[in-house]
Amino acid sequence: MKLELRGITKRFGEFTANDSIDLVVESGEVHSLLGENGAGKSTLMNVLFGLYEPTEGQILVDDQPVAFSGPGEAMAAGIGMVHQHFMLIPVFTVAENVALGDEHTRAAGILDLESTRRKIREISDRYGFHVDPDAIVEDLPVGVQQRVEIIKALVRDAKVLILDEPTAVLTPQETDELLEIIRQLRDNGTAIVFISHKLREVKAISTRISVLRRGRLVGTADPSAEQSELAALMVGRDVVLNRQKSAPKVGEETFVVRDLTVLSPTGQRIVDHVSFGIRQGEILAVAGVQGNGQTELTEAIMGLHKASGSIRLDGQELLGRTTRQIIRAGVGYVPEDRSTDGLVGSFSVAENMVLNRFDQAPAGNAVQLSPSAIREFAAQRVETFDVRTQGVDVPVSTLSGGNQQKVVMARELVDGLSLFIASQPTRGVDVGSIEFLHDRIVQERDAGTPVLIVSTELDEVLELADRIAVMYHGKIMGIVPGDTSRDELGLMMAGIQHEVQHDQHTVTQEGTRA
Incomplete structure (x- = not known):
């Protein structure tokens, strides 16, 4: 036919x-x-x-x-x-x-x-x-x-x-x-x-x-x-598909999750006793087929889900804090759905740049906003992150998907972060923007920030990760080096437990170190 x-x-x-x-x-x-x-x-x-x-x-x-x-x-x-x-x-x-x-x-x-x-x-x-x-x-x-x-x-x-x-x-x-x-x-x-x-x-x-x-x-x-x-x-232009990042220069393990559990409204364990740590200057990527608890994991870290266990950043317990308090603790967060959770489409580019700090300098204070300072801050971030827009006063909904994602990244990747989390960081983004956003994520890692990436795109995981944690049915099936083969990762994504020697510690299927 x-x-x-x-x-x-x-x-x-x-x-x-x-x-x-x-x-x-x-x-x-x-x-x-x-x-x-x-x-x-x-x-x-x-x-x-x-x-x-x-x-x-x-x-x-x-x-x-x-x-x-x-x-x-x-x-x-x-x-x-x-x-x-x-x-x-x-x-x-x-x-x-x-x-x-x-x-x-x-x-x-x-x-x-x-x-x-x-x-x-x-x-x-x-x-x-x-x-x-x-x-x-x-x-x-x-x-x-x-x-x-x-x-x-x-x-x-x-x-x-x-x-x-x-x-x-x-x-x-x-x-x-x-x-x-x-x-x-x-x-x-x-x-x-x-x-x-x-x-x-x-x-x-x-x-x-x-x-x-x-x-x-x-x-x-x-x-x-x-x-x-x-x-x-x-x-429509040449792009670099496989970036070569330098080996990580890791520091202390400043972000530690222990025995984290999230229950669904019906009592089912969506995140099931998950444990892992991230060191300064490294990227831990969470891989797995969509729907295996990755979304709930990052949202629990950000205080958006009730959870049990422990989440510590720089020695301070985050579990039980509000999302605003967690952001104030130095956490940058890129949610998986920018249109629903990352941006307000009818707000301007400038207004979206300060959604998480509208009551702090330079945006303003607890009493009033400073529109001129907000526009100036936004213009700087637009230039730094190469956001293609007709101006900072246009609605963010008028931007392409890639440029909308750059706005979210520009807002969250500020100086002095203690932790950066990006869930599906390049979903719905063109190849050219992916190249740019990956570079920015690696730059943040190279600045010494612990970075947690969640992605269902295995190519993205393999390109960015220094270590990879694979989730299946709410559990971490193993934490393995970033150069682990696709076949091995695929078995873990299908629920096959894994154990690997890494950094002189035994990493088990639950992601804890013996």
Whole structure:
């Protein structure tokens, strides 16, 4: 089956998300769509899948123009899509999820799940999916849930399969397994559209690579192209992908977490007796698949979750203090969701620069603000952090994602920090801004500050970390050196306990030193 997009344009009001895009996907190939967050990749695929109607342009299937008024018509034409956020009902079985929306009944209107189970087993056996049709979805690992999404498309005879950021929530081993599945699908004649911003995976799986930037198709590359070449196409300039940082010059262990436990409202341990320490002048990166307690860990440190245990900074106990008191103790904190927790979109760039110190010089005092001093401070930080903005008085919501993140970093990375915490520091940020932000984080480490990074991007963890702690189901499975292999980290991310000799101490799966 041949799929072709001709001059596809999609506008939302005055904003053009896709601008005259031409794309051809042939049977038996993996055509990767590479681009930064916001480049227009998902919008284009949502047009193709019938979720959006194109403003201009044509979709052709086997050289015949088609128009989809919804996903049902796209699926009937042989197009399937696996979304970045899975469309599964957790309490349903695999078979029930697969049958949903395409139900077949027997006599008297009884749902015929047996035929669905049979199809699931056939597809599972053909591709080695190892999926039980009667398993409850919420009990399945994330990687298996993704296979269920693929099975849903294949049961409906998809000839073109769109995979939108398919490795975002997978361990390295699960990613390798998914890439092998994609190769099998390709070899059986399925056309694959692989949407990603991860250069390593795109190069590993692609037959062809098309690059989007700001809604435009800016080039097509061969998988043999260097990562630096692809990155330059993505951002429009040369970037340094793999920075070389010097060895850490570590000092005393001034930040110590012991036996930290956070409970959910239902009493479940989200953070389960976690212990670790960070020395001055080193970066400890917390790795793991999203949803294993990393968010609650950093929020507990910042006083945003009730917790038990101990959190000590420079010998002082932080547990039980308010978030403001913790910030006043010298903690800089970049939350994982800048739009919800890091910025006030309607406030100006200048106002956002002083959100955490509006009652301190130079912003003002407990009685009044100093607008001129705030603007002057903001202008200095904008220059230092290369924030691309029309001025410090414009709403921060008008800035790109990368520049918004720079505003958060500029506010938090002030002189004299005792601890710097950054959760998902480059999520939704372009490659060029990632390069800059990584440099700033390493500079803070080199200034002697203990740094805690939480990231689900393994490339980021390996680039920044001096040591790596891996979380799984609320526990630390091990703390290992920063040059630990991807395979080893992947096993820990999947819940395999680890023990390693490090710095003449035995570091166990609970992250404590013997």
